[in-house]
Amino acid sequence: MVTSLKGRHFLTLAEYSREELLFILETAMQLKQRYLAGERVIPLLVGRHLAMIFEKPSTRTRISFETAMRELGGNAIYLSASELQLARGETIEDTARVLSRYVDAVMARVYEHYKIERLAQYSRVPVINGLSDLHHPAQALSDVLTIMEKKGRDITRLKIVFVGDGGDNVLHSLMLAVGILGGRIVIASPKGYEPHPSVVKLFNEHAAPNGGSYEIERDPFKAVENADVVYTDVWVSMGQDKEREKRLRDLEPYRVTVELMERAKPDAVFMHCLPAHRGEEVVDEVIDGRWSIVWDQAENRKHAQKAVLALLVP
Incomplete structure (x- = not known):
């Protein structure tokens, strides 16, 4: 029986067992029913911050993650690639080390999959794959x-x-x-x-x-x-x-x-x-x-x- 997934990365679905995927899906169904019943803010992540890195432009990924975070009581911060020091030569490793001291999770939408793996390797907080060239688990x-x-x-x-x-x-x-x-x-x-x-x-x-x-x-x-x-x-x-x-x-x-x-x-x-x-x-x-x-x-x-x-x- 799955009891907690706290602190886990979400890079590919292969990192999750059948029972864990079903647990996530069941949670999604429950949260959706609460939303449709009029419970527009479910305060599960009050005081939490999500950094959202976008190398690629997005409509659905940006809006869905941002509204999801806010409807859980948290805050989402949009970061385009041009706004980060990554564009000026800072390494992925250093970016991960710094960001994970400021926020509670990082979502990234990148071109190459190795970048999301590198972020996760050096991050203290969960890293979520918002799309890479190989995977789109969300x-x-x-x-x-x-x-x-x-x-x-x-x-x-x-x-x-x-x-x-x-x-x-x-x-x-x-x-x-x-x-x-x-x-x-x-x-x-x-x-x-x-x-x-x-x-x-x-x-x-x-x-x-x-x-x-x-x-x-x-x-x-x-x-x-x-x-x-x-x-x-x-x-x-x-x-x-x-x-x-x-x-x-x-x-x-x-x-x-x-x-x-x-x-x-x-x-x-x-x-x-x-x-x-x-x-x-x-x-x-x-x-x-x-x-x-x-x-x-x-x-x-x-x-x-x-x-x-x-x-x-x-």
């Missing part, structure tokens, strides 16, 4: 929370399909979340767009022992047959602009269209972490259509992250 938590709300808490009976870039950071974390909980995920992607070997290693070590599985299917229409959940993400992420034309060409057959969704189960749902590049990875008729639960999914970012903060911040 997003995956809200994804699983949304799937449980729409399809029931036992995800082991579901067929969850990701269509697009198999090396996507959101997919990496979704793979781990679903797998650690014992579920199955199918990845529809072209050759050359497979999950990163380091993520496959984490999956084999932490998800497979729980009964989790993943498979790669090149044909997107075959992949989504009888799917309960169809998920996609942008084809060109920040930092990939030089590859844009090639990526668009390679991934064009993996666009989520009405025809593709009609191959899934009649009650299938469509998910996207946003922002969406409409007309590229998904058409308007899907993201705005009867399958879409993307707005509920976006809303759940705040509730899932509120649970992480409430449970990890000392």
Whole structure:
């Protein structure tokens, strides 16, 4: 039985057991119900401060973490990369050492994953991954929370399909979340767009022992047959602009269209972490259509992250 996660880092979901992930998700559900019942401030983190470092711009990550912290009674401090001495040559190690003497937790949204690992290594307080090039655990938590709300808490009976870039950071974390909980995920992607070997290693070590599985299917229409959940993400992420034309060409057959969704189960749902590049990875008729639960999914970012903060911040 899980009793406390205080002081833990949140870098990848592989650091958490099945029981611990369920504990976080259950806490998120409880906090969301209290919020919807009108309890807009739950004073669990009064007097606590969260530093939020952003190398990459953000809409959902910034607003959801900031409102989550404030609704727990704490304070959030936004720090763009240009505002920090990191931009002038101060090391990640020194930044971590100093920040962790001022605040109670650090959330960072970075380009390279090693930076979040280095922050955690030298920080006295919990470090939370708000996105890196390899992982987006905060997003995956809200994804699983949304799937449980729409399809029931036992995800082991579901067929969850990701269509697009198999090396996507959101997919990496979704793979781990679903797998650690014992579920199955199918990845529809072209050759050359497979999950990163380091993520496959984490999956084999932490998800497979729980009964989790993943498979790669090149044909997107075959992949989504009888799917309960169809998920996609942008084809060109920040930092990939030089590859844009090639990526668009390679991934064009993996666009989520009405025809593709009609191959899934009649009650299938469509998910996207946003922002969406409409007309590229998904058409308007899907993201705005009867399958879409993307707005509920976006809303759940705040509730899932509120649970992480409430449970990890000392």
